Amino acid sequence: MKEINAVTLKFLSRSANEGFARASAAAFAAQLDPTLDELGDIKTAVSEAVTNCIVHAYPDSIGVITMKMRIFEDNSLEITVKDSGVGIPDIEQALTPLFTTGGDDRSGMGFTIMDSFMDKLKVKSVQGRGTSVTMRRRISVRAGRK
Amino acid sequence: MKVSANFDNKTLYLYPIGELDHHGAKKAMVTIESRIDLSLPRECILDMRHVTFMDSSGIAVILKTMRLVNEAGGRLTVENVPAQAMRVIDAAGIDRIVQISALTKE
Structure with a gap:
């Protein structure tokens, strides 16, 4: 699949950057002319x-988070969020709805939402080395556009 | 994230304002917890009309608020949920355990 455009961002793992990451993803995705619902889904998954x-x-x-975004000729958007943190010991368990190690401040629904809001979700992790999450979403081409 | 609140006729109204993500949820929960402790409401309405974005951190806020209200002997209702937040609530399936209604355009 031919890549049309790409951008890579690096930022610190401060919670204030959650909004920055969402807004950046929305700004980059805007060139695919997504609907408000599609844009909302992408922002939620990135968040x-x-x-x-x-x-x-x-x-x-505080560590570094790398977010790489790519647009392909089939009108799809791929976003990879990568860290060099502690890693996930059991990916299958982490993907289970409601499973969390974060106590009652977390819902355990993060991966479930990424999976249901995006078309594809791939999680790679090595303990002590870090995790990378790659998500892909095809944006529908609307009537009236070429 | 700011949460404005008012207590009227044994009902506590909570209005989170802005983006309810992990960053905002931490601040919102401090206000919500102290307001529930202070008023011990019979009914609590979490009104989401001013929430401009919500992710799964908002699910945790709703569930924790429900637990605190229930422990105080009250009942939680979530009202005026905007479309984006509603999609997150639907994906999480929590409408089975707490009463939730969507924001309807005026």
């Missing part, structure tokens, strides 16, 4: 992925 890095990957420290 979940970035929050996971802040809460779980770097629990007691």
Whole structure:
């Protein structure tokens, strides 16, 4: 699949950057002319992925989060959120709805929402090395556009 | 995130304002918890009309608010949920355990 456009952002795992990451993803996705619902889904999925890095990957420290976004010729958007944090010991367990190690401040629904709001979700993790979450969403081409 | 509140006729009204993500939820929960402790409401309405964005952190806020209100002997209703937040609530399936209604355009 041919890549049309790409951008890479690096930012610190501070919770104030959750809004920055969402707004950046929305601004980049805007060139695909998404509907408000599609844009909302992308922002929500990005928010979940970035929050996971802040809460779980770097629990007691501030680390770097890399967000890479790419647009392909089939009108799809791919977003990879990567950290160099503690890693996920059991990915299958982490993907289970309601499972969380974050206590009652967390709902355990992060991966479930990423999975249901995006078309594809891939999680790779090595303990002590970090985690990368890749999500893909195809934006529907609306009538009246070429 | 700011949460404005008023207590009237044994009912506590809570209005979170802005983006209810992990960053906003931490601040919102401090206000919500102290307001429930202060008023011990029979009914609590979490009115979401001013929430401009919500992710799963908002689900945790709703569930924690419900637990606190229930412990105080009251009942929680979530009202005027905007479309984006409603999609998150639907995906999480919490409408089975707490009464939730969507924001309807005036």
